[in-house]
Amino acid sequence: MENNSLITQGIHYVGAQDRRTHLFEGLWTLPYGVSYNSYLIVDEKIALVDSVEVGFFANSLRQIKRIIGDRPIDYLIINHMEPDHSSSIALLKQYYPDMIVVGNAKTFGMIEGFYGVEGKQEVVKTGSQLCIGSRTLEFYLTPMLHWPETMMTYDTFTKTLFSGDAFGCFGALNGGIVDHQMKIDHYLEEAVRYYSNIVAKYGAQVQRALKLLADIDIQYICTLHGPVWHEQIPFMADLYNKLSLGKAEEGVVVLYGSMYGNTEEMAEELARELACNGVKNIKMHNVSSASPSHMLADVYRYNGLIIGSPTYNMQLYPEVEAMVSRLKHRGLKNRHFGFFGSFSWAGAAVKHLTTFAEGMKVSVVGDPIEMKQSMTEANRKEVARLALEMAKAIKNPF
Ligand code: FEO
Numbered sequence: 001m002e003n004n005s006l007i008t009q010g011i012h013y014v015g016a017q018d019r020r021t022h023l024f025e026g027l028w029t030l031p032y033g034v035s036y037n038s039y040l041i042v043d044e045k046i047a048l049v050d051s052v053e054v055g056f057f058a059n060s061l062r063q064i065k066r067i068i069g070d071r072p073i074d075y076l077i078i079n080h081m082e083p084d085h086s087s088s089i090a091l092l093k094q095y096y097p098d099m100i101v102v103g104n105a106k107t108f109g110m111i112e113g114f115y116g117v118e119g120k121q122e123v124v125k126t127g128s129q130l131c132i133g134s135r136t137l138e139f140y141l142t143p144m145l146h147w148p149e150t151m152m153t154y155d156t157f158t159k160t161l162f163s164g165d166a167f168g169c170f171g172a173l174n175g176g177i178v179d180h181q182m183k184i185d186h187y188l189e190e191a192v193r194y195y196s197n198i199v200a201k202y203g204a205q206v207q208r209a210l211k212l213l214a215d216i217d218i219q220y221i222c223t224l225h226g227p228v229w230h231e232q233i234p235f236m237a238d239l240y241n242k243l244s245l246g247k248a249e250e251g252v253v254v255l256y257g258s259m260y261g262n263t264e265e266m267a268e269e270l271a272r273e274l275a276c277n278g279v280k281n282i283k284m285h286n287v288s289s290a291s292p293s294h295m296l297a298d299v300y301r302y303n304g305l306i307i308g309s310p311t312y313n314m315q316l317y318p319e320v321e322a323m324v325s326r327l328k329h330r331g332l333k334n335r336h337f338g339f340f341g342s343f344s345w346a347g348a349a350v351k352h353l354t355t356f357a358e359g360m361k362v363s364v365v366g367d368p369i370e371m372k373q374s375m376t377e378a379n380r381k382e383v384a385r386l387a388l389e390m391a392k393a394i395k396n397p398f
Helices: 054-068 089-095 107-115 185-213 233-245 262-276 292-301 318-330 349-359 377-393
Strands: 006-008 011-013 016-018 034-036 039-042 046-049 075-077 100-103 121-123 129-131 136-141 151-155 160-164 220-223 249-256 282-286 302-312 333-343 361-364 369-372
Touching: 006 220, 011 054, 016 054, 039 054, 054 089, 089 107, 100 107, 107 121, 136 185, 185 233, 185 292, 185 318, 220 233, 249 262, 249 292, 249 318, 262 282, 262 302, 262 333, 262 369, 262 377, 282 292, 292 302, 292 318, 302 318, 302 349, 302 377, 318 349, 333 349, 333 377, 349 369, 369 377
Parallel strands: 046 075, 075 100, 100 121, 160 220, 249 282, 249 302, 302 333, 333 361, 333 369
Antiparallel strands: 006 011, 011 039, 016 034, 039 046, 129 136, 136 151, 151 160
């Protein structure tokens, strides 16, 4: 089909699908791949909005040339400088040396720092406009979504927002580009995982961006990862609003570490008691085998969290400690939080989890449980009590 890259009037998809990389940022698992989205706006002038990870440059360039032939790219708009989107800049400059790079005051130092590239520039700020023919592009600075130089570009003609990382999701595109061209449920799930892994630390900045964009008529959101949103714009706006405010569904995530199965037995008993108290959404993760990426997604999806850890060298069990650190990095808030620990001869896990809870904006549920060596009948009663109190607590939204 001619023009199978066309999203809407004059806007083409020229991005790439990465099903080779196992860990995004070297951290987050990619079982379904990831897309690096790039968009070509064809008008009297031609503007490329962001580019692809450099390993996919040749493919993206072929898509561009298929659409515009030998016409030059007039503008390269850089909404975000993270190398998954910017590492093709040096090559693009070789193919299109007269191209004007459009960015904000923070963009160009990064281009020089990462790639040693200089050249024609146009510096924009919130409210700046760029006319490229029948359409005018407007710019909105959205710092820390997800880097300080991040901005968004809005095409007033087609009412399309190029949103950078915001509203993105994991998962390579499987043929379809716009949300109505595909079965979307899987991508909506992956959007929560993406938010929890990449954006979660910047909830306040998400709120600022949502307010900045509130009065703009948006028909398409062209993100840097995942489908172009059209039908799902209200869903995605609501999702980002809730996630950035720390709102979550009713449910409990149980994260635990265990060396020989004793701490795991307590975690299993807790889950059983939660179920007996009517909790239907229960997600259990053994931190030694579960992917941090999926654990974070569940923590951001549900409003109850229970962490259990053995004592290890008078510290938390290392994999629990790593998970606790990830939650601290993101400033997790608005969770009903319970915890338990175990030890063989001297306990420290409960003390460290208490310190964690005190440093976070969470509401502690019940009393922490401390187990020596293996679970006793007294422990079972404590577990039943904690489960009952958690089941009641998660009925209360923050
Ligand atoms: Fe997809 Fe923050 O880069």
